[in-house]
Amino acid sequence: MVDRLAPLRRTPGIVRLHGHRAARGVLPENTLLAFRNTFDIGVQVVELDILSTSDGIPVITHNPRLLSASTRDAEGNWLSGEGPRIHDLTYEELSRYDVGGLRAGTTYAARYPDQAFLNGQQIPKFEDLARMLAEPAYRDIWLNIEIKSHPEHPENTPPIPDYVAAVLSILRRHGLEDRAILQSFDWRVLEEIARKAPDIPRSYLSYLPRPNPTMEVNVFEASPWIGSAPWARFGGSLPRIVSHQGGMFWCPYHEDLDPEEVALARDLGLIVNTWTVNSPEDILRAIDAGVDGIITDYPGRAQRLLLARGLSWREDIRPVRATG
Amino acid sequence: MVDRLAPLRRTPGIVRLHGHRAARGVLPENTLLAFRNTFDIGVQVVELDILSTSDGIPVITHNPRLLSASTRDAEGNWLSGEGPRIHDLTYEELSRYDVGGLRAGTTYAARYPDQAFLNGQQIPKFEDLARMLAEPAYRDIWLNIEIKSHPEHPENTPPIPDYVAAVLSILRRHGLEDRAILQSFDWRVLEEIARKAPDIPRSYLSYLPRPNPTMEVNVFEASPWIGSAPWARFGGSLPRIVSHQGGMFWCPYHEDLDPEEVALARDLGLIVNTWTVNSPEDILRAIDAGVDGIITDYPGRAQRLLLARGLSWREDIRPVRATG
Numbered sequence: 001m002v003d004r005l006a007p008l009r010r011t012p013g014i015v016r017l018h019g020h021r022a023a024r025g026v027l028p029e030n031t032l033l034a035f036r037n038t039f040d041i042g043v044q045v046v047e048l049d050i051l052s053t054s055d056g057i058p059v060i061t062h063n064p065r066l067l068s069a070s071t072r073d074a075e076g077n078w079l080s081g082e083g084p085r086i087h088d089l090t091y092e093e094l095s096r097y098d099v100g101g102l103r104a105g106t107t108y109a110a111r112y113p114d115q116a117f118l119n120g121q122q123i124p125k126f127e128d129l130a131r132m133l134a135e136p137a138y139r140d141i142w143l144n145i146e147i148k149s150h151p152e153h154p155e156n157t158p159p160i161p162d163y164v165a166a167v168l169s170i171l172r173r174h175g176l177e178d179r180a181i182l183q184s185f186d187w188r189v190l191e192e193i194a195r196k197a198p199d200i201p202r203s204y205l206s207y208l209p210r211p212n213p214t215m216e217v218n219v220f221e222a223s224p225w226i227g228s229a230p231w232a233r234f235g236g237s238l239p240r241i242v243s244h245q246g247g248m249f250w251c252p253y254h255e256d257l258d259p260e261e262v263a264l265a266r267d268l269g270l271i272v273n274t275w276t277v278n279s280p281e282d283i284l285r286a287i288d289a290g291v292d293g294i295i296t297d298y299p300g301r302a303q304r305l306l307l308a309r310g311l312s313w314r315e316d317i318r319p320v321r322a323t324g
Numbered sequence: 325m326v327d328r329l330a331p332l333r334r335t336p337g338i339v340r341l342h343g344h345r346a347a348r349g350v351l352p353e354n355t356l357l358a359f360r361n362t363f364d365i366g367v368q369v370v371e372l373d374i375l376s377t378s379d380g381i382p383v384i385t386h387n388p389r390l391l392s393a394s395t396r397d398a399e400g401n402w403l404s405g406e407g408p409r410i411h412d413l414t415y416e417e418l419s420r421y422d423v424g425g426l427r428a429g430t431t432y433a434a435r436y437p438d439q440a441f442l443n444g445q446q447i448p449k450f451e452d453l454a455r456m457l458a459e460p461a462y463r464d465i466w467l468n469i470e471i472k473s474h475p476e477h478p479e480n481t482p483p484i485p486d487y488v489a490a491v492l493s494i495l496r497r498h499g500l501e502d503r504a505i506l507q508s509f510d511w512r513v514l515e516e517i518a519r520k521a522p523d524i525p526r527s528y529l530s531y532l533p534r535p536n537p538t539m540e541v542n543v544f545e546a547s548p549w550i551g552s553a554p555w556a557r558f559g560g561s562l563p564r565i566v567s568h569q570g571g572m573f574w575c576p577y578h579e580d581l582d583p584e585e586v587a588l589a590r591d592l593g594l595i596v597n598t599w600t601v602n603s604p605e606d607i608l609r610a611i612d613a614g615v616d617g618i619i620t621d622y623p624g625r626a627q628r629l630l631l632a633r634g635l636s637w638r639e640d641i642r643p644v645r646a647t648g
Contacts, residue, residue, distance in 0.1 A: 026350050026438075026624055027365070037361045041351070041440035076642055104632040113604070114350075114438075116365035116624035117631060119641060280437070300350055300440035307441060308428040317443060318400055 004178060005201060005248060007044065007142065008271055009292050016293035017302050017313040018045040018144050020276045021062065025297035026114055028070075028100045030060045031121045035129055039138050043299045044314055047144040047275075050126055050167060052158050057091040058126040058166050061099070062148065064156040069108035072098040076119075086123075087156055095122045112297070126167065130174040142179045144203065144273070144295070149186035150216075151224035164192045171200070183251055185218045188227040194246055203249030203273065204242040208256045239265035249273060254282055257289040266290070280305055287311070328502060329525060329572060331368065331638075332466065332595055333616050340617035341626050341637040342369040342468050344600045345386065349621035350438055352394075352424050354384045355445040359453055363462050367623045368638055371468040371599075374450055374491060376482050381415040382450040382490050385423070386472065388480040393432035396422040400443075410447075411480055419446045436621070450491065454498040466503045468527065468597070468619070473510035474540075475548035488516045495524070507575055509542045512551040518570055527573030527597065528566040532580045563589035573597060578606055581613040590614070604629055611635070 003009070008016055022034035023043070030048055038046055049062040066083030073079060074096040086094065100121030102109035126145075133141055147167060149157050157163050171180050182193050183203030190202045206219045218225035219238060226241075234240035239261055242250045250265050254274045265272045273293035277286045283305050286294050296302045306312055312319045327333070332340055346358035347367070354372055362370055373386040390407030397403060398420040410418065424445030426433035450469075457465055471491060473481050481487050495504050506517050507527030514526045530543045542549035545556060550565075558564035563585055566574045574589050578598045589596045597617035601610045607629050610618050620626045630636055634643045 033364055037364065040357055040361065040442075042442040101631075102628070104628070104634075109628070113628055114622060114625045115628065117627045117641065118364075118366040298438060301438045303441045304426070304428070304433070304437055304439065307425075310428075317441065 005271060007140070008181070008249075010290070013310075013319050014312050014315065015287055015291070015306055016045060016273075017043055017299050017306075018047045018273060018293050018295040019043045019299045020047050020295045020297045021049065022046055023297065023299050024115065025112055025278065026300070027116055028102075028118065028121050029115075030062060030123070031099065032124045032128055032132065033118075033121060035132065038299060039141055041300060042303075042314065042317065044140060045142040045144055045293065047146065047295050048126075048129070050145060050147045051086045051156070052163055052166065053086060053091045053094055054088055055090045056158060056162065056166055058163075058170060059086065059091065059094065059123050060126055060129060061086060061123045064148065064150070064153065066097060067108070069103050069106035070099055070101070072101075074098075078103050085156065087158070091125065097123065099123055127170050127174070130170050130176055133176060133179065134174065142181065143176065144181045144183060146205070147182060147184045147186075147189050149184055149189045151186055151188065160189055160192050161196075164189060164196055168193075168197050168200070171197075181249060183249065185216075186225055186227075187218075187229055187245070188225075190245070190247070191227050198246070201248035202246070203251045204238075204245065204247045205251045205275070206238055206256065207253045237261075237264070239268055239270060243268040243270060251275060251295075254286050257286060257291065259289045262290040266292075277302075284309070329595060331464070332505070332573075334614070337634075337643050338636050338639065339611055339615070339630060340369060340597075341367055341623050341630075342371045342597060342617050342619040343367045343623045344371050344619045344621045345373065346370055347621060347623050348439065349436055349602065350624070351440055352426075352442065352445050353439075354386060354447070355423065356448045356452055356456065357442075357445060359456065362623060363465055365624060366627075366638065366641065368464055369466040369468055369617065371470060371619050372450075372453070374469055374471045375410045375480070376487055376490065377410065377415045377418055378412055379414045380482060380486065380490055382487075382494060383410065383415065383418065383447050384450055384453060385410060385447045388472065388474070388477065390421060391432070393427050393430035394423055394425070396425075402427050409480065411482070415449065421447065423447055451494050451498070454494050454500055457500060457503065458498065466505065467500065468505045468507060470529070471506060471508045471510075471513050473508055473513045475510055475512065484513055484516050485520075488513060488520055492517075492521050492524070495521075505573060507573065509540075510549055510551075511542075511553055511569070512549075514569070514571070515551050522570070525572035526570070527575045528562075528569065528571045529575045529599070530562055530580065531577045561585075561588070563592055563594060567592040567594060575599060575619075578610050581610060581615065583613045586614040590616075601626075608633070 019038040021029035022038045027034035048060050065085050068079040071079045101117030185205040209217045221231045249271045251273045254277045271292045274291045275295040310319045343362040345353035346362045351358035389409050392403040395403045425441030509529045533541045573595045575597045578601045595616045598615045599619040601618050636643045
């Protein structure tokens with residue numbers, strides 16, 4: 001039997017790289033320009049975020065509202081305060097904003113000091129990226145598509161059945177069912193995908209409880225994020241729960257990585273990717289933890305660290321050892 | 325009178341950026357892929373290096389010999405030891421080598437840890453880049469073309485008249501005389517350009533004597549690098565010498581910058597660019613020294629530092645202040 005997920009699995013000598021929001025460390029996140037330039041450096045998988053406009057168009061952007069740190073209006077002025085909700089704007093309204101750069105002086109900008117700054121970058125339709133993947137040079141590219149959804153904020157997105165149907169419709173129209181992973185922190189979305197498109201592989205994102213979480217924890221007993229997943233039956237073992245749910249991928253936060261759990265997940269047949277791994281130390285630790293794939297804002301840096309370890313990220317790039 | 329060099333001059337609020345070898349910090353240097361991706365982020369000027377093959381074809385590469393730290397042969401093996409001389413290879417022979425990445429474990433690779441690694445990048449013909457500049461999106465791009473030449477190693481290059489003629493011929497064929505700067509550490513090359521094409525602006529590169537130079541010093545009395553430039557007449561004042569030579573640009577090493585000399589150069593009508601400025605501290609120091617343009621391996625980083633200072637690098641990007 002052909003393993004069509006082989007390009008996403010770790011093999012001896014190869015750890016996969018997923019460019020996070022294309023390559024947020026160096027290019028404006030989730031823009032078509034960034035996707036193209038990231039494909040061009042030989043990154044085979046890109047991670048991206050989906051939300052929906054008020055007229056039901058899946059678009060590629062991360063935050064439920066336009067972010068003042070990264071959004072200029074049609075006159076070139078920075079948004080102030082809380083921007084409008086993506087799901088309250090038509091695509092035509094949304095397309096007037098420019099997300100080509102980060103605003104100096106903001107905390108968000110300070111986190112990505114090498115990210116290029118340009119004008120004229122719209123939030124793309126998901127379909128625009130799907131269309132780009134038909135280009136001959138990009139026939140081996142995979143998409144790791146995160147569907148943004150929040151159990152306590154249904155106003156941010158369409159009803160889940162409609163939302164999932166819209167994304168699947170684009171994948172099918174462009175023949176991308178064989179090059180797509182669908183992932184979410186909201187596992188209810190993944191249940192809907194399992195019903196509608198059981199053959200498209202699903203990835204279960206997780207962020208464990210901790211003393212000072214920097215975002216919302218999604219995995220714990222009776223969490224609204226995990227839908228009908230039977231937490232207690234598996235004693236909270238995420239690899240076992242994801243496997244039971246029919247997931248092909250488990251995607252834990254990199255600080256939550258435990259090599260024994262990664263090994264268990266792989267024994268269960270899962271592919272383990274981890275997010276979002278940027279510092280050299282963290283990238284090396286993720287490699288050592290045994291993951292299949294690393295989601296990073298700095299794919300060039302991750303390529304180079306793999307090579308320095310005698311590893312690679314794709315079959316046609318040879319591991320290059322430091323000696324000899 | 326129209327100042328056709330206006331896009332290269334500092335104006336209140338604007339310091340120009342030149343991508344060094346395109347953007348060596350993040351992409352393989354002097355490759356077509358790197359030039360395209362650097363133009364795409366809104367960098368209006370790229371610096372590049374010219375050498376010549378044995379069959380007289382100007383190519384874009386920096387070192388007189390293929391560098392073992394950055395060159396693989398047709399079988400994908402790294403060159404060992406000293407590679408062949410560019411000027412001893414035909415273009416057909418040269419085009420079999422791959423310069424898409426840096427070799428792990430080398431000193432050179434360690435200097436650019438975020439540079440992407442890919443296969444299949446040839447040393448380009450200069451004419452390939454000239455052709456790219458005809459694309460509508462790249463009509464405002466300028467080239468800062470460094471012609472590599474060494475007074476004590478004539479075997480590295482064609483005779484200067486032939487060499488200069490070959491480069492000029494490509495500029496003229498592609499109508500790029502109005503978007504090109506020609507620069508060299510070997511000012512004899514610039515004298516030849518002054519004779520053959522006096523209207524194409526020339527840039528005089530300089531690296532001053534110092535206790536432990538990391539490359540060859542080119543400016544001192546009776547230096548073979550400065551040709552007929554009258555050193556003693558101007559007491560070694562580089563701005564005055566460059567101005568006397570009819571240069572439009574002076575391009576000192578960034579550690580040699582002296583704000584008073586920069587001011588003098590600008591009073592004399594020169595444009596001052598400085599190379600190669602990469603750390604945030606050095607970039608800010610170069611801005612403060614009053615230069616017109618900064619040549620950097622990290623153009624994204626330099627864009628962001630300018631914005632954080634309330635400055636910009638081009639008229640259609642607004643300075644963005646940290647407050648408000």
